[in-house]
Amino acid sequence: KSHTGRSESVGRERIEVTKGGGQRSRVWDLKMAAEAAKKKVGVAIIGLGRAGHFHLTSMGGCAEVAELRWVVDIDEEKATRIAAEKGCKGSTSIDNVLSDPDVDAVIIASTTNTHFEYCLAALEANKAVFTEKPISHKPEQLSKVIDVAVAKKLPFLVGYQRRVDRNFRELSRQIKDGAIGGLRMIKCCSRDNPLPPMPYLQVSGGIFYDMLTHDFDMIHFLSGEVPTEVYSVGHCYNEEIKAMDDVDTVMVTMKFASGLMATVDTSRIATYGYDQRVEAFGEKGMASAENEKESTVVVANESGYVHPRSHFSFPQRYKTCYTEEMVEFLEMVKSGATDDEATVRRHVVLEKVTAAAELSHRLGRAVKLDEVDGLRHCMPH
Numbered sequence: 001k002s003h004t005g006r007s008e009s010v011g012r013e014r015i016e017v018t019k020g021g022g023q024r025s026r027v028w029d030l031k032m033a034a035e036a037a038k039k040k041v042g043v044a045i046i047g048l049g050r051a052g053h054f055h056l057t058s059m060g061g062c063a064e065v066a067e068l069r070w071v072v073d074i075d076e077e078k079a080t081r082i083a084a085e086k087g088c089k090g091s092t093s094i095d096n097v098l099s100d101p102d103v104d105a106v107i108i109a110s111t112t113n114t115h116f117e118y119c120l121a122a123l124e125a126n127k128a129v130f131t132e133k134p135i136s137h138k139p140e141q142l143s144k145v146i147d148v149a150v151a152k153k154l155p156f157l158v159g160y161q162r163r164v165d166r167n168f169r170e171l172s173r174q175i176k177d178g179a180i181g182g183l184r185m186i187k188c189c190s191r192d193n194p195l196p197p198m199p200y201l202q203v204s205g206g207i208f209y210d211m212l213t214h215d216f217d218m219i220h221f222l223s224g225e226v227p228t229e230v231y232s233v234g235h236c237y238n239e240e241i242k243a244m245d246d247v248d249t250v251m252v253t254m255k256f257a258s259g260l261m262a263t264v265d266t267s268r269i270a271t272y273g274y275d276q277r278v279e280a281f282g283e284k285g286m287a288s289a290e291n292e293k294e295s296t297v298v299v300a301n302e303s304g305y306v307h308p309r310s311h312f313s314f315p316q317r318y319k320t321c322y323t324e325e326m327v328e329f330l331e332m333v334k335s336g337a338t339d340d341e342a343t344v345r346r347h348v349v350l351e352k353v354t355a356a357a358e359l360s361h362r363l364g365r366a367v368k369l370d371e372v373d374g375l376r377h378c379m380p381h
Contacts, residue, residue, distance in 0.1 A: 041333045044070035044097040046118055047110030048078050051132050055107050058326040066330045070097045094118055098125040105333045116141045123148045128155035128333045137205055137381050143348055150341050155332040160217045161321040167289040172222055174287045181284030183223055186262040188215045189277045191270035193313055198240055206246045208358040215264040216353050226349050227254035230356040231366040245380055252357050273310035274317050292317060
């Protein structure tokens with residue numbers, strides 16, 4: 001059994017079935033596989049900001065399978081300093097990375113407006129790619145990257161870390177095993193904490209592409225379905241965010257061809273802690289994933305019951321997930337496995353779902369997915 005899920009061998013073809021239901025497959029040459037097993041995966045990290053430092057930390061838990069060979073950042077002093085600390089090479093240019101035959105995988109954690117360029121360049125250089133979202137806010141660029149990844153049969157993952165969270169994976173397993181029968185409703189609660197810095201929000205792409213895209217991916221992860229129609233309402237309480245032509249509080253409702261309905265409520269701030277819960281309702285019952293808490297200790301005294309708080313923010317809530325997703329990605333690279341094509345191509349259709357949600361808020365009406373392309377001129381980005 002592999003770290004990514006169940007493995008089955010059929011002749012010379014190995015098929016890995018992930019816990020999320022996707023397939024990863026490759027025809028193996030046994031001699032090459034044996035040699036590859038001895039070699040560590042050469043990794044380069046592009047971008048040394050907040051996300052880049054998460055991945056630097058995760059690399060510490062991957063020492064048995066991977067070796068950090070390059071760090072790249074436009075800040076030369078930072079790249080040089082971190083390279084010295086990590087015992088690897090540093091650069092301000094991705095070109096050095098792409099020409100290095102010892103680099104097998106590129107982790108893209110740079111500013112969002114560079115993701116498309118770096119993803120495409122790395123894939124065309126035959127490097128496996130792990131990238132933070134978004135691949136691009138432009139649908140034609142997104143499709144191009146996905147087409148190249150599929151055509152080249154290279155490992156390609158986007159950082160939707162909730163898919164490797166143990167609670168959401170167990171929720172998915174229970175649904176797929178029929179514990180609650182056929183799905184009828186999914187309810188997601190996704191409230192951030194603390195309020196992100198304003199400079200970040202200015203380049204985030206807005207609440208729909210920055211936050212809600214995670215929830216839309218989770219609904220797809222649990223159901224395997226794509227909505228036909230989306231309706232959103234939003235409001236902005238924060239004047240600085242309002243000045244960005246964005247909102248900080250949103251509710252979304254989705255309709256599916258199967259009859260499934262889904263809702264998401266989201267907020268940029270929840271003073272009581274990071275709040276991410278999911279409930280699935282089916283013909284035979286309900287299954288839910290609750291918040292993880294700072295501890296399991298409950299104090300009862302004359303004041304009543306005092307329960308522990310939820311984790312403060314996403315770095316605490318998903319601390320182990322960042323390492324887990326990196327381990328799984330590196331194992332894919334090492335084995336030569338790839339996600340099945342439908343799993344990779346989901347990013348294209350889920351971007352359309354995200355666009356429909358934002359368009360619905362801006363237009364004040366429900367938006368069908370087949371309307372989206374003709375309405376994109378109503379979007380500010």
